[in-house]
Amino acid sequence: MSLIATRVPEIQLENVEMRYQTDTAEVLALHQVSLDIAKGEFVSLLGPSGCGKTTLLRLMADLIEPTGGRVTVAGKSAKEARLAQKYGIVFQSPVLYDWRKVKDNITLPLELMGVKKARRDEKALELLELVGLKGFADKYPWQLSGGMQQRVAIARALSMEPEILLMDEPFSALDEFTRERLNEELLAVWSKVGSTVVFVTHSVPESIFLSDRVFVLSPHPGRLSAIVDIPLPRPRTAEMRNSPEFFDLIAGIRDSFEGV
Template structure:
């Protein structure tokens, strides 16, 4: 039986990134080529300083590469950004403390001039999606760190983006909360069915979440390996205790040897 052909939604070809200053030049990324299929969940994995966040920002058209090309659905990253194909979740929730939860989630809709009745309906749907029903009238400072990140995820999904870019959104949380939110994120992804690019420095997190893991090595950031994750879905706590899970951890750790 033939394997179904993968059609890339995001394509990077020989992407490089250099930062220049009066004193020196930093080669942050070098000749990164990869493709991500529509509806895939992929992780960018590597140690601090390997260029994971830079690569994500390039995909989002927040910065531009100094070499190579980036295509999103066959168009430029800039065209994709202008077409609002992206939703972005940062390491910190970046919520406005003076706005209630429902108002934070509705902010992109307000900026786009969506009618109040439609905003209210959409926010109610998103609060249910991220399991925060009953918290819409709270302020961010009244929520735990994990709940704040769920608000940030809801806000990123408010414009129904085709691609969700996530920059280490759970790195500041304790391990128990982080694992629970990993499971909740997969539940959300299963309902939304968008493409997710997830930056992390946690090997176990990347394996638990992803269809594929792109492993980056530092100085300059290069794509050192691509690891397919064949673990069945849906995934749960038992997944983390399976021999296959530990074998994948060992395989990815091995890819860092000599780096």
């Protein structure tokens, strides 16, 4: 069975704004975004290009600071959470080092922390099995498909056993068949590790299939347009994508967009 998120807030945003100064004007990228994400919950940030999804994720990760409002993680600042290594991050590109074997890419964070090699190798094998890449420890990234490389990136993000997994459109560059398969595999991994997951996507079906809730963002400037509960039972199956309930959720989310 999959995890059932408790209602204990893990991530909280209060009236968050983000402004950028360009050569010609100040740009308001995010406007008054407030939301709570529960511990152990899987949520998606959904919206069209330019609505601020990635900016919102970067604010949660303390990669940038908001120009207004507040971001808290388990009652502490985003910076404190980052320094406490609560985050694992998966980007749109796997960002693997071609000259390092798969197992050494996965355990790079542990290596930087001074973990002994024997333990690093043991952890790499555990994670490779978790993400369905058993037997690929001594391969190099260039020997893997795009989908396999992203699984390595997910394994690396999990190497520090993060409480929160932040994922920025990790499957957007993949073909539809590979993407759907990795959606299913990601949920299987999530059900075992128990992390809170924040997943950025511009795909309505993907957000529905993965999530407990979907935060819909509208652009110009980015703002929270709707919060949609996804009542589909877990574990999710491929057949659910063809159900009337699934198509009703797609229609409902599309109707919730403002100014698109």
